Amino acid sequence: MHELSVAQDMVALIEAQLLAQGDHRVKVTGVHLRIGPLAGVVPQALRFAYDASVAGTNLAGSTLKIEEVAPTVYCGACDREQFLASISRLRCPVCDAATPEIVHGRELEVVSVEVVDV
Amino acid sequence: MSDAATTPRIVQVRQQILKKNDVLARDLRERYREAGVFVVSLVSSPGSGKTTLLRDTLKRLISTYKVAALVGDLATENDAKKLAESGAPVRQIVTGTVCHLEAEMVEQSFTVAGWSLADLDFLFIENVGNLVCPASYDLGEDLRVVLLSTTEGEDKPLKYPTIFNTADMAIITKVDIADAVGFDRATALASIESVRPGLPVLELSSKSGAGMDRWMDLLQSRCAAKRSMSQPTLTA
Numbered sequence: 001m002h003e004l005s006v007a008q009d010m011v012a013l014i015e016a017q018l019l020a021q022g023d024h025r026v027k028v029t030g031v032h033l034r035i036g037p038l039a040g041v042v043p044q045a046l047r048f049a050y051d052a053s054v055a056g057t058n059l060a061g062s063t064l065k066i067e068e069v070a071p072t073v074y075c076g077a078c079d080r081e082q083f084l085a086s087i088s089r090l091r092c093p094v095c096d097a098a099t100p101e102i103v104h105g106r107e108l109e110v111v112s113v114e115v116v117d118v
Numbered sequence: 119m120s121d122a123a124t125t126p127r128i129v130q131v132r133q134q135i136l137k138k139n140d141v142l143a144r145d146l147r148e149r150y151r152e153a154g155v156f157v158v159s160l161v162s163s164p165g166s167g168k169t170t171l172l173r174d175t176l177k178r179l180i181s182t183y184k185v186a187a188l189v190g191d192l193a194t195e196n197d198a199k200k201l202a203e204s205g206a207p208v209r210q211i212v213t214g215t216v217c218h219l220e221a222e223m224v225e226q227s228f229t230v231a232g233w234s235l236a237d238l239d240f241l242f243i244e245n246v247g248n249l250v251c252p253a254s255y256d257l258g259e260d261l262r263v264v265l266l267s268t269t270e271g272e273d274k275p276l277k278y279p280t281i282f283n284t285a286d287m288a289i290i291t292k293v294d295i296a297d298a299v300g301f302d303r304a305t306a307l308a309s310i311e312s313v314r315p316g317l318p319v320l321e322l323s324s325k326s327g328a329g330m331d332r333w334m335d336l337l338q339s340r341c342a343a344k345r346s347m348s349q350p351t352l353t354a
């Protein structure tokens with residue numbers, strides 16, 4: 001639903017970043033995103049929105065790779081990070097303590113882009 | 119052109135996509151802080167009792183505080199009319215097809231209304247009835263409250279973890295008919311605790327008034343706390 005505007009914001013971020021790095025004379029051939037389950041973005045919906053959003057930009061025709069982030073919490077009792085099976089139950093899988101502190105799972109991150117010089 | 123020039127290379131970015139909304143929400147948060155206004159947003163599914171609770175909240179606050187409210191709906195001004203029964207300034211945001219409020223809509227609304235944030239103690243924002251999309255849209259509020267009524271089913275939080283996870287507190291509404299609908303309070307509280315351990319929960323009924331005093335106390339103390347944090351510290 002709002003994945004279209006997220007995709008547009010992503011394009012703007014990438015273009016700004018490439019400009020800042022002095023890389024604006026490139027064509028983007030791939031985008032690597034990390035999306036966590038608490039980011040409020042559905043990866044499939046973002047895929048749908050992607051092609052429409054990159055049309056007419058120098059990301060047109062690029063491949064989108066989405067890495068879905070496994071939710072990770074910090075367990076104070078175990079004093080370590082633990083992977084969670086689901087965000088519906090924020091309890092340590094080892095000792096069952098409540099684990100409200102989310103270390104990974106909210107990501108909506110552009111990890112990297114693949115470019116070719118033009 | 120040589121092969122080297124057309125060989126793809128990886129450019130690290132490692133940046134969170136900060137949506138335009140999030141940037142504006144940050145600005146609004148700062149404006150609210152400078153103006154000393156305590157901003158509360160209400161989210162829930164349609165029919166949980168947001169408007170009734172807000173109307174009664176406004177009625178109880180208006181004799182002592184300067185309050186105003188914004189309410190979002192796809193269509194009609196019905197909620198604004200109901201909230202206006204409190205005597206507080208109210209504005210309806212008609213979103214058309216948009217299923218959630220965004221920071222820009224909020225800013226436009228109070229700006230067009232000509233409200234001076236510095237003159238307000240409380241600004242309430244009632245979101246469009248929707249447990250999904252509002253989770254992704256920061257409105258710059260100080261307190262985001264998710265409502266769950268006793269008629270909705272105890273596993274609602276498990277079905278909508280993101281909105282419960284991103285709220286600052288939950289209110290269980292319509293406790294006056296809990297028995298009539300067979301509401302399982304322990305299971306509901308356990309569901310909330312499961313998706314967001316430690317989320318503060320209030321239980322109340324706008325209709326009977328049960329729990330409303332605690333809600334008022336919470337609002338007033340949070341508002342006072344925000345104010346005292348913004349006071350410049352005096353040095354001897």
